[in-house]
Amino acid sequence: MTAATDTLDLAKHGEAGHHGHDDHGHHALTGWRRWVYATNHKDIGTLYLWFSFAMFITGGVMALGIRAELFTPGMQFWQPEFFNQLTTLHGIIMVFGAIMPAFTGLANWMLPLMLGAPDMAFARMNNWSFWLLPPAALLLIISLFVPGGAAAGGWTLYPPLSLQFGMGMDLAIFSVHLLGISSIMGSINIITTILNMRAPGMTLMKMPMFAWTALITNYLLVAVAPVLAGAVTMLLTDRHFGTHFFKAVGGGDPVLFQHIFWFFGHPEVYIMALPAFGVVSQIIPTFSRKPLFGYHSMVYATASIAILSFMVWAHHMFSVGMPATAQLFFMFMTMLIAVPTGVKVFNWIATMWQGAMSFETPMLFAVGFICLFTVGGFSGLVLSIAPVDTQMHDTYYVVAHFHYVLVAGALFSLFGAVYYWLPKWTGYMYDEKMGKLHFWWSMIWFNVTFFPMHFLGLAGMPRRIPDYPLQFTDFNAMASVGAFCFGIGQLLFLYNVIKTIRGGVGPAPANPWEAHTLEWEVPSPAPHHTWESPPDERLVKKGLVAQSLE
Amino acid sequence: MRFLRACALAAFLPACSYAIDGRYNFQTPQTLIAHDINELHAWIMAVIAVIFVAVFGVMFYSIFKHRKSSGHKARHFHENTTVEVLWTLIPALILVVMAWPAAKVVLAQKNTGDAELTIKATGYQWFWGYDYLDHGFGFKSKLATPREQIDNYKSDGQAKSEHYLLEVTEPMIVPVGTKVRILTTANDVIHSWGVPAFGVKQDAIPGFIRDTWFKADRIGTFRGQCVELCGRDHGFMPIVVSVVSKDDFKAWVDKKQKEAKAAADDPNKVWTRDELIARGKTVYDANCAACHKADGAGGGPFPALTGSKITTGPVAAHIGIVLNGKGAMPAWQGLSDTEIAAVVTYERNALGNKVGDFVQPKDVKAARK
Numbered sequence: 001m002t003a004a005t006d007t008l009d010l011a012k013h014g015e016a017g018h019h020g021h022d023d024h025g026h027h028a029l030t031g032w033r034r035w036v037y038a039t040n041h042k043d044i045g046t047l048y049l050w051f052s053f054a055m056f057i058t059g060g061v062m063a064l065g066i067r068a069e070l071f072t073p074g075m076q077f078w079q080p081e082f083f084n085q086l087t088t089l090h091g092i093i094m095v096f097g098a099i100m101p102a103f104t105g106l107a108n109w110m111l112p113l114m115l116g117a118p119d120m121a122f123a124r125m126n127n128w129s130f131w132l133l134p135p136a137a138l139l140l141i142i143s144l145f146v147p148g149g150a151a152a153g154g155w156t157l158y159p160p161l162s163l164q165f166g167m168g169m170d171l172a173i174f175s176v177h178l179l180g181i182s183s184i185m186g187s188i189n190i191i192t193t194i195l196n197m198r199a200p201g202m203t204l205m206k207m208p209m210f211a212w213t214a215l216i217t218n219y220l221l222v223a224v225a226p227v228l229a230g231a232v233t234m235l236l237t238d239r240h241f242g243t244h245f246f247k248a249v250g251g252g253d254p255v256l257f258q259h260i261f262w263f264f265g266h267p268e269v270y271i272m273a274l275p276a277f278g279v280v281s282q283i284i285p286t287f288s289r290k291p292l293f294g295y296h297s298m299v300y301a302t303a304s305i306a307i308l309s310f311m312v313w314a315h316h317m318f319s320v321g322m323p324a325t326a327q328l329f330f331m332f333m334t335m336l337i338a339v340p341t342g343v344k345v346f347n348w349i350a351t352m353w354q355g356a357m358s359f360e361t362p363m364l365f366a367v368g369f370i371c372l373f374t375v376g377g378f379s380g381l382v383l384s385i386a387p388v389d390t391q392m393h394d395t396y397y398v399v400a401h402f403h404y405v406l407v408a409g410a411l412f413s414l415f416g417a418v419y420y421w422l423p424k425w426t427g428y429m430y431d432e433k434m435g436k437l438h439f440w441w442s443m444i445w446f447n448v449t450f451f452p453m454h455f456l457g458l459a460g461m462p463r464r465i466p467d468y469p470l471q472f473t474d475f476n477a478m479a480s481v482g483a484f485c486f487g488i489g490q491l492l493f494l495y496n497v498i499k500t501i502r503g504g505v506g507p508a509p510a511n512p513w514e515a516h517t518l519e520w521e522v523p524s525p526a527p528h529h530t531w532e533s534p535p536d537e538r539l540v541k542k543g544l545v546a547q548s549l550e
Numbered sequence: 551m552r553f554l555r556a557c558a559l560a561a562f563l564p565a566c567s568y569a570i571d572g573r574y575n576f577q578t579p580q581t582l583i584a585h586d587i588n589e590l591h592a593w594i595m596a597v598i599a600v601i602f603v604a605v606f607g608v609m610f611y612s613i614f615k616h617r618k619s620s621g622h623k624a625r626h627f628h629e630n631t632t633v634e635v636l637w638t639l640i641p642a643l644i645l646v647v648m649a650w651p652a653a654k655v656v657l658a659q660k661n662t663g664d665a666e667l668t669i670k671a672t673g674y675q676w677f678w679g680y681d682y683l684d685h686g687f688g689f690k691s692k693l694a695t696p697r698e699q700i701d702n703y704k705s706d707g708q709a710k711s712e713h714y715l716l717e718v719t720e721p722m723i724v725p726v727g728t729k730v731r732i733l734t735t736a737n738d739v740i741h742s743w744g745v746p747a748f749g750v751k752q753d754a755i756p757g758f759i760r761d762t763w764f765k766a767d768r769i770g771t772f773r774g775q776c777v778e779l780c781g782r783d784h785g786f787m788p789i790v791v792s793v794v795s796k797d798d799f800k801a802w803v804d805k806k807q808k809e810a811k812a813a814a815d816d817p818n819k820v821w822t823r824d825e826l827i828a829r830g831k832t833v834y835d836a837n838c839a840a841c842h843k844a845d846g847a848g849g850g851p852f853p854a855l856t857g858s859k860i861t862t863g864p865v866a867a868h869i870g871i872v873l874n875g876k877g878a879m880p881a882w883q884g885l886s887d888t889e890i891a892a893v894v895t896y897e898r899n900a901l902g903n904k905v906g907d908f909v910q911p912k913d914v915k916a917a918r919k
């Protein structure tokens with residue numbers, strides 16, 4: 001045990017009285033009740049993380065369904081309708097079911113620990129925000145089996161196409177409503193926790209980067225989740241109640257939907273990317289044994305990205321036919337995002353520079369993140385040039401681009417986060433060899449899967465097609481092989497996590513990485529209740545000094 | 551030696567991409583705009599390559615040199631205002647030199663004025679209709695690849711033709727060296743009309759008309775595909791444009807105009823039931839069979855027509871639904887009165903239905919009001 005842990009114990013001694021009593025009340029819940037009635041931020045974090053992993057596997061199996069069909073030209077496994085349902089559900093499930101809940105789960109688990117708070121601000125609401133997710137997921141899965149099948153209009157649900165489908169589309173709309181309510185409640189909780197429950201001495205400008213990105217991300221979510229809810233509600237009334245928001249025959253405008261959708265959708269992309277930046281900003285300094293370079297510019301860059309993200313939505317719509325001035329405005333704004341994003345990358349590299357780096361699995365994933373996210377950023381810059389986007393729009397180049405950002409960005413950072421905090425969660429060390437294997441395996445097959453898609457897109461292969469002309473054969477075959485290998489590799493991760501829960505390669509010390517944020521000051525595994533009294537100001541200060549924030 | 555040569559070749563692949571047309575890079579440009587787009591892309595890629603090498607060079611140097619395992623000790627600096635200002639300003643400047651040429655191309659792309667020929671491209675589920683507005687004729691352009699080549703469900707299927715999925719029953723034909731303005735619109739859902747070699751892509755939106763333009767430099771046949779998810783057969787609606795000499799174009803237009811005149815329907819003609827049924831079958835197969843199936847059995851979200859309430863109920867409702875659409879069914883206002891009269895009659899007296907009544911073009915005309 002480190003000295004820091006002793007300090008925690010000291011704090012506990014101070015109020016031993018209440019303590020025993022409190023512990024009693026909560027520990028009464030065991031078995032399924034512990035999870036269904038969960039109000040403890042750690043339990044809820046765990047629920048979120050397992051849920052999101054289950055969705056990752058579900059969405060992943062669907063992706064493999066897509067790639068199996070695309071392995072060779074010609075239709076071999078699915079009917080085209082079903083293929084479209086697969087791409088649609090894959091997209092919705094990965095975005096709303098896998099990536100977003102995973103980050104909310106991480107925030108739930110880690111924010112109170114990192115900020116020195118006893119729990120989230122609204123513990124009961126927290127239970128609700130999680131338990132809305134499984135029914136939402138269920139609606140999506142059930143929709144596969146209703147007459148007409150699941151929604152097949154792509155995750156963007158563009159009308160008038162989305163007005164054509166059967167009941168599956170309504171289920172998808174309700175599911176999106178539930179997911180949206182859940183996200184809003186989760187966000188309010190996270191924002192309030194960050195603003196109100198920080199340890200004494202930890203001002204906003206001194207809290208960990210992960211807390212900053214969580215704060216900004218969740219502001220974005222509160223701002224845009226209602227926009228999406230509005231858009232899909234308008235779809236619903238167009239479908240069933242005779243409105244004509246998006247139907248040209250009644251004076252509506254199909255393009256209006258795209259504007260509303262992307263006003264939500266572009267910030268949404270950053271809702272999946274910013275927390276990843278936060279995670280990486282925790283991991284890189286730890287394994288470089290150096291403070292984060294340019295903390296303040298990191299905060300400003302994150303905020304600028306968030307603000308700019310509201311001004312670029314129409315770059316998803318360069319081909320709908322905008323006036324030249326609008327085209328130019330959105331092009332310039334989009335290019336501008338490269339500046340703060342560049343600042344972040346430079347800061348991470350400067351953090352590594354002259355460090356004493358070691359490459360445990362979390363660090364591997366963080367460095368892998370920087371490499372691949374940068375590639376995704378570059379292809380994003382290419383896409384921002386409106387005339388070039390004329391060629392790329394709705395081709396596989398876009399599919400390559402967003403998977404570099406979402407898989408290599410969001411997902412890799414999540415893997416990094418899990419390996420980084422797993423000792424804190426379980427009290428055991430994971431198997432390092434297997435972790436490294438998981439990294440290298442994912443890294444290689446990820447690139448085999450998605451790099452060729454750039455070429456497919458350049459050559460003009462449209463996305464969302466179940467079959468393709470012969471000149472696209474080789475790269476598609478390659479991508480499919482890559483996808484299957486990538487998918488299988490994820491079982492390694494599952495195995496390693498389960499093994500760690502069951503004891504791993506031995507007990508973990510309170511601070512295995514010698515990091516300086518507050519979560520490492522409590523024992524591993526983190527006890528059910530922590531920071532019931534706020535951490536001592538000296539303890540907070542010690543960490544801040546080590547991070548060069550004071 | 552051969553291995554070395556292969557490596558050298560691999561290293562130069564991006565450079566010889568023009569030779570390997572549309573494999574590692576854009577298809578060979580056939581218009582000035584496509585050419586400009588190529589240049590823009592090449593320029594951006596060059597900038598990116600330089601940044602990539604510089605940034606990753608620094609990072610990997612650090613990764614190899616500043617390892618704990620090699621005994622490197624961390625130095626605890628964490629701020630440097632000068633470099634932070636520099637690495638904000640320099641990228642901003644680089645962006646300016648990228649934005650300038652890009653803006654010029656945007657303005658050129660948007661300038662659809664002074665076109666010498668105007669063609670309307672209409673997206674249908676799932677084929678394209680082309681109307682030559684200056685010459686008063688039009689036609690439908692559908693996938694020509696036979697189903698037997700596409701379906702591999704049970705075996706490898708039939709051998710696939712060279713232009714598998716990129717061949718149509720009748721291509722759009724334009725003269726070389728002529729500024730062609732394309733108006734896009736759609737009948738049902740959003741489609742997108744694009745030909746990569748021309749550097750054009752424009753969504754076709756129901757109820758709205760958008761435009762784009764191209765001026766092909768070379769005679770030849772150029773191919774694209776619908777690029778906006780438009781339902782079941784989105785992957786099966788190719789776009790083929792044949793660029794021909796001006797003389798050939800003139801001859802072709804003459805021929806098409808004569809054909810159009812011969813085929814035009816007299817809206818006042820009174821048809822017999824059998825004539826209507828025969829005509830109706832061609833209309834049905836061309837427009838309706840895609841969803842309701844050739845035998846009227848329907849499938850998925852598309853209802854069967856055999857024995858349905860609409861096709862065996864009052865004729866006014868039947869005409870109404872064809873004209874105005876409902877839910878997944880698009881409005882077919884674009885068909886002529888004669889065509890609608892024929893197809894309605896066909897649906898009531900074929901496909902297993904035996905209602906017995908029939909509809910004249912003038913009834914449809916009245917129903918349009």
Ligand code: HEM
Nearest residue numbers: 063066087091094095154155156399406407463464465483
């Ligand atoms: C094993 C990993 C994955 C593979 C092999 C994979 C593969 C694919 C493929 C082949 C498509 C269809 C592209 C098209 O036809 O347009 C697709 C679409 C998509 N993927 Fe993934 N994907 C993976 C993971 C993810 C993850 C982690 C996310 C996270 C957010 C994600 C988000 C999406 C989205 C949003 C779409 C667009 C769906 C649409 O067109 O509506 N994918 N993916």
Ligand SMILES: [Cu+2]
Nearest residue numbers: 741776780787
């Ligand atoms: Cu289409």
